[in-house]
Amino acid sequence: MGISLEKDNRVLIVKLDGDIDHHTVEKYKNRIDDEYEKNNCKHIIFDFGQVGFLDSSGIGMIIGRYKNTVQKNGKTAVAGMGECILRIYNMSGLSKIIDQYDSLSEAVEYIK
Amino acid sequence: MEILNEVNIVMDAKSENESFARMVAAGFIARLDPTLAELNEVKTAVSEAVTNAVIHGYDSENLGKISLKLTLDSDNTVTIIISDNGKGISNIEEAMQPLYTSKPEMERSGMGFTVMEMFMDSTDVSSEKGLGTTITMTKKLRASGDE
Numbered sequence: 636m637g638i639s640l641e642k643d644n645r646v647l648i649v650k651l652d653g654d655i656d657h658h659t660v661e662k663y664k665n666r667i668d669d670e671y672e673k674n675n676c677k678h679i680i681f682d683f684g685q686v687g688f689l690d691s692s693g694i695g696m697i698i699g700r701y702k703n704t705v706q707k708n709g710k711t712a713v714a715g716m717g718e719c720i721l722r723i724y725n726m727s728g729l730s731k732i733i734d735q736y737d738s739l740s741e742a743v744e745y746i747k
Numbered sequence: 748m749e750i751l752n753e754v755n756i757v758m759d760a761k762s763e764n765e766s767f768a769r770m771v772a773a774g775f776i777a778r779l780d781p782t783l784a785e786l787n788e789v790k791t792a793v794s795e796a797v798t799n800a801v802i803h804g805y806d807s808e809n810l811g812k813i814s815l816k817l818t819l820d821s822d823n824t825v826t827i828i829i830s831d832n833g834k835g836i837s838n839i840e841e842a843m844q845p846l847y848t849s850k851p852e853m854e855r856s857g858m859g860f861t862v863m864e865m866f867m868d869s870t871d872v873s874s875e876k877g878l879g880t881t882i883t884m885t886k887k888l889r890a891s892g893d894e
Contacts, residue, residue, distance in 0.1 A: 654766055654769075656762075656765050656766060656769075656794055656798065657762050657765055657794075657798040657801065657802065658762035658763050658765050658766065661762065664854070688769070688787075688790065688791075688794075690791050690794040690795055690798070690862070691795055691798075691855075691856045691857075691858035691859050691862055692798060692855075692856070694856045694858060695853075695854040695855050695856040696854065698854065698856060699854040718783075718784075719783065719784070719787040722784075722787075723791065723858075723862065726858070726861075726862070726865060727856065727858060
């Protein structure tokens with residue numbers, strides 16, 4: 636499976652792997668939202684360390700979850716983005732509103 | 748200019764074929780020994796165009812077909828034509844505006860055409876309402892190839 640969800644206090648850690656496109660995003664969105672609500676999480680960290688491909692559907696997924704965290708006064712962070720993924724991420728302008736970290740551990744440290 | 752290779756594929760307009768179309772495009776240019784960046788750009792542009800056809804061409808419900816045509820010219824230019832017989836785009840100029848989306852409720856980012864234009868050398872859209880949309884993209888690969 637290309638997604639695993641972990642909870643660390645009120646931080647939901649979303650570990651993704653493989654390709655993130657419209658097809659996979661449609662499967663992941665609800666799982667992330669359900670887990671976020673069920674566990675009363677506040678923040679979300681996306682770990683892209685094992686992701687090899689991301690297109691604009693993946694950008695849409697991040698924006699949607701970012702909006703959810705804003706409603707709870709929480710933060711969203713992304714970690715582990717490789718060069719190819721960073722390119723489209725920076726193009727989207729999300730880098731201006733969502734912090735990006737080299738590693739998951741750095742993101743966890745910042746967001747706690 | 749001589750055509751060195753050509754591939755034509757017709758697939759169901761299903762979201763699972765988005766990754767299939769990317770892999771076909773990647774495989775098609777692989778022999779030219781593209782850089783990782785070039786490979787990623789072509790894959791992403793194809794993904795955006797096929798996703799548009801699945802979501803907007805057929806509204807994700809009425810299952811139609813998407814055709815993918817890849818051509819390689821002797822000057823290392825790959826031409827990618829992705830077309831559907833879906834509902835068409837009524838206002839192409841508006842659809843191509845950065846961040847415009849006709850489906851904000853689906854969390855579409857509105858970046859699809861912008862990504863195609865940024866990652867490919869040329870992106871041309873033709874569409875007729877009720878008849879479908881054709882996207883033609885070209886990219887000249889820097890790679891020298893081994894042939």
